[in-house]
Amino acid sequence: GENVEQHPSTLSVQEGDSAVIKCTYSDSASNYFPWYKQELGKGPQLIIDIRSNVGEKKDQRIAVTLNKTAKHFSLHITETQPEDSAVYFCAASDSSYKLIFGSGTRLLVRP
Amino acid sequence: NAGVTQTPKFRILKIGQSMTLQCTQDMNHNYMYWYRQDPGMGLKLIYYSVGAGITDKGEVPNGYNVSRSTTEDFPLRLELAAPSQTSVYFCASSSGRRGDEQFFGPGTRLTVL
Numbered sequence: 001g002e003n004v005e006q007h008p009s010t011l012s013v014q015e016g017d018s019a020v021i022k023c024t025y026s027d028s029a030s031n032y033f034p035w036y037k038q039e040l041g042k043g044p045q046l047i048i049d050i051r052s053n054v055g056e057k058k059d060q061r062i063a064v065t066l067n068k069t070a071k072h073f074s075l076h077i078t079e080t081q082p083e084d085s086a087v088y089f090c091a092a093s094d095s096s097y098k099l100i101f102g103s104g105t106r107l108l109v110r111p
Numbered sequence: 112n113a114g115v116t117q118t119p120k121f122r123i124l125k126i127g128q129s130m131t132l133q134c135t136q137d138m139n140h141n142y143m144y145w146y147r148q149d150p151g152m153g154l155k156l157i158y159y160s161v162g163a164g165i166t167d168k169g170e171v172p173n174g175y176n177v178s179r180s181t182t183e184d185f186p187l188r189l190e191l192a193a194p195s196q197t198s199v200y201f202c203a204s205s206s207g208r209r210g211d212e213q214f215f216g217p218g219t220r221l222t223v224l
Contacts, residue, residue: 001170004153006153009151034212034213036215041217041218042217042218043115043201043203043215043216043217043218044154044201044215045215046212046213049212089153089154097142097159097161097205097207097211098144098156098159098169099154099156099213100156100170101153101154101155102153103151103152103153104151104152104153
């Protein structure tokens with residue numbers, strides 16, 4: 001079955017700097033790759049996603065890139081702000097609608 | 112819309128006790144899911160449902176049961192609770208279109224002592 005690895009487990013950046021979180025997946029059949037943000041005490045919330053027919057997608061300060069050949073995808077946050085501090089999860093899915101999540105990255109943005 | 116609601120928010124069980132975690136969604140979603148999140152870990156799928164009357168196992172189904180009698184509700188049953196079931200449980204729903212967003216509830220924190 002699918003396995004998703006996520007790195008780093010923790011990331012601390014200065015406000016205004018960029019943050020990059022990387023994930024690799026094992027199943028070449030996976031074709032949908034969402035990223036979720038989880039704030040303390042809350043459920044995860046989708047922030048951006050990408051499908052396997054697209055190499056890059058942007059939404060304001062957030063971007064995701066996908067390399068199907070290498071089976072990895074990354075989340076890029078530019079001009080980080082304190083409210084970006086949270087746990088971020090990547091996930092992968094084939095056509096069965098079931099998401100396989102990475103282990104999460106705790107991002108801390110220092111003011 | 113309230114989205115996905117879960118009750119209770121917190122619960123402490125003794126070993127061997129049973130309980131039902133409630134989940135309700137008001138978005139008329141066909142697909143519903145139960146995940147568990149252990150400290151420092153990602154979410155693991157326990158069970159999912161593609162519609163009323165249809166359920167299937169996820170990655171970690173042992174020790175749990177589910178039912179789906181209506182579109183709105185998807186309760187998770189724990190029988191004979193064990194310390195290994197101490198976790199935060201999240202319910203989620205989606206419309207079922209390929210790659211559609213899953214909406215998560217606020218979670219239930221369960222401790223088994």
